[in-house]
Amino acid sequence: MSESPREGGSGCRLAVDIGGTFTDVVLEHPSGSATAKVLTTHFAPDDGVMVGVDEVLERARCDASDVSLSIHGTTLATNAIIERKGAKTALITTSGFRDVLDIGYESRHDQYDIMIEKPPALVPRELRFTVPERVDVRGQVIEPLDESEVAALARGLAALEVESVGIGFLHSYANPDHERKAKAIIAHCLPGVSITLSCEVCPEVREYERFCTTVANAYIQPLMAGYLERLGRRLVERGFTCPLLLMTSGGGLTGLDTAMRFPIRLVESGPAGGAILAAGIARELGFEKALSFDMGGTTAKICLIDDFVPGTAREFEVDRRARFMKGSGLPLRIPVIEMVEIGAGGGSIAGVDRMGRISVGPESAGSEPGPAAYGRGGTKPTVTDADILLGRIDPSRFAAGSIPLDRAAASRAIADAVAAPLGIDERMAAFGIAEMVDETMANAARVHAVEQGKNAAEHAIIAFGGAAPLHAGRLVDKLGIETLVIPAQAGVGSAVGFLRAPIAYEVVRSRNMRLRDFDACLIDALLAEMAEEALAVVRRAAPEAEIRQSRGAFMRYVGQGHEIFVPLPVRGLDVGDRSSLRAAFDQAYKRLYRRTLPEAEIEVLTFTLSVSTVSNHCDSSTSLSQEADADAGFDANEQAQPACKPPPPPLDHLEVPDLESGSSLRVPLWRREDLAPGTGLDGPAIVCEDETSTFVAAHFRLQVTPRRHLLIRRIR
DSSP, X not given: OOOOOOOOOSOEEEEEEEOSSEEEEEEEETTEEEEEEEEOOSSSXXXXXXXXXHHHHHHHTOOGGXXXXXXXXXXXXXXXXXXXXXXXXXXXXXXXXXXXHHHTTSSOSSTTOTTOOOOOOSSOGGGEEEESOEEOTTSOEEEOOOHHHHHHHHHHHHHTTOSEEEEEOTTTTTOOHHHHHHHHHHHHHSTTOEEEEHHHHOOSSOHHHHHHHHHHHHHHHHHHHHHHHHHHHHHHHHTOOSOEEEEOTTSOEEEHHHHHHOGGGGTTHHHHHHHHHHHHHHHHHTOSEEEEEEEOSSOEEEEEEETTEEOEEXXXXXXXXXXXXXXXXXXXXXXXXXXXXXXXXXXXXXXXOTTSOEEEEEEEOTTTTOOGGGOSSOOSOBHHHHHHHTTOSOTTTGGGGTSOOOHHHHHHHHIIIIIHHHTOOHHHHHHHHHHHHHHHHHHHHHHHHHHTTOOGGGSEEEEESSSHHHHHHHHHHHHTOOEEEEOTTGXXXXXXXXXXXXXXXXXXXXXXXXXXXXXXXXHHHHHHHHHHHHHHHHHHHOTTSOEEEEEEEEXXXXXXXXXXXXXXXXXXXOTTHHHHHHHHHHHHHHHHHSOOOTTSOEEEEEEEEEEEEOOTTTTTHHHHTTOTTOOTTOOTTOSOOOOOBOOOOOXXXXXXXXXXXXXXXXXXXXXXXXXXXXXXXXXXEEEEOSSOEEEEOTTEEEEEOTTSOEEEEEOO
16 A cells, blocks of 8 residues: 555545455545555445545545545446346336347347357346337327326336336337336335336437346446445545545546436446546657556456547447457446456456366456465465466565465465466466466457557557556567556556546437438527536536536438437537538548448437536646656657666565576566656566556566656667
């Protein structure tokens, strides 16, 4: 756990990120920052949070009342869906649409796999019910809601002891009245049962995605609302008086009440913070093309950043049954920072498959029991165990010595599960484990870049998370990348990213309209309604903050299956905007497909509006690195930088096996805080800190930037 001068004072800000293995806590205070990395307590996650909070408050000599803002991100929502640990949930939908969740897209992610496995629906068929009602695509009522049927159904749900209900009617995005009436009846008959409406959580076309998102929100709402309420209460009891904000998957912050209503927006909240951190560092160092690489104890996340902005998407798949294959998971229609996530972390379990190959992940040892070296009952070898045998981790300094590592246990686990079946020694088996996980991550980065029409080799890697600095050097080699950056506080990078995020909320509404029938008054009224909803959410969390707004439309040629984004002016629209919208669509379409269809008719499918605060902390890295006089003019792209300062004498030397020569190398070890800005050194080297360690390969040179990032370049 890192530490800075212990002075109290107001103006402190706290960030907490719960991962599958570790819970990271960062406290930014006037004199610098304090961080903690504690094992996640899965049975009661708030226990681990409070342990980390107490540690950073004590290190900074701050009181809970000094904290002016608390920010929280978590993977609990994602894990509840993947592990099927949510509430007993029912779905109520329109007559004839009971099986939408099973039918899906009517296509297969692998057309020729006769044994294909699709993720099971969160709500089994026996808990899916229909009622008579029908609304058309324009919101006109074709068949009124049969309220007596809804009341009878509610009584049946009570007998089934259902804990949560999702309501999704056909075309409710155009007219939500039937869903709201059904909710009132169910709430009256089943007090205390959570109810999610599709018109609130996902008011968009495409009923499969809308119903999946509605069901997922209903499935995790009791669990997440209970957890968030409990955490909020414990923070108040600890003496906190500041608001608790939640990180969303789209990269913004939202209030506790909104998070409890729509916990589905918290899916991927932790990785979103990491992408925000990487985007900020890319801007600091002048990397217009960057690749965010976040590798923790359970998963690895990769995000492309172009022009200092992470890629975004409107849909995310959770619980994919086939790696990298779109369509093999459950689609969630929520605003997300676009990234690929794979089961490759420090706790990923290694073994030998039926074909005699080393396999790694996606199963993880997590924090309970954890890797074999943790001494908590784990017997299966993991990536962390392999890193210990390869000399990349100093067992006596891991997690600042708070988690003693048993090298002998790591060696036994790898010997039994990998080395013995393959007839090789433990060090070669450890190397094979590391190579397999590194190749898996490199392949994920290649595929993700190609899907976006980009070349991964043109990007600089910004690596953070407990395991990423150990493996990023090999990733750079495999991808042909020239530059690697390890940020300050890399081991708790996602939590640091939370402190850079604005308070924001996005509202989406589907309203099908041909461009020839452009109705400026109708669109302005719709956008005003959307702005009112978004502003209410943001103002509850930040009553006095400066606000900015952005608007857009998703448009397509009539007959196409998908649409593209076109920005809308923030001012009011008028009839003359029809031609400017056409021109903007043509420009966006041509940028993607190199051509337009001049005679084709255009339609608008969905409108989107985002409201966010103008953050005063968009660049918190200066205070976090305790470099108030940092040189903002430092440009990592400049080939001729000032001569590097020589490093101080190394703290120690570690024995790292050199598998090419069959011998061992004595690699110097430095503590990161001993390397002043401007310091340079050549690999091989290991730079350790409380939350992680950085391995610098022999053909790379490291330089410490003015803001204490580690800039690592290939030696030409």
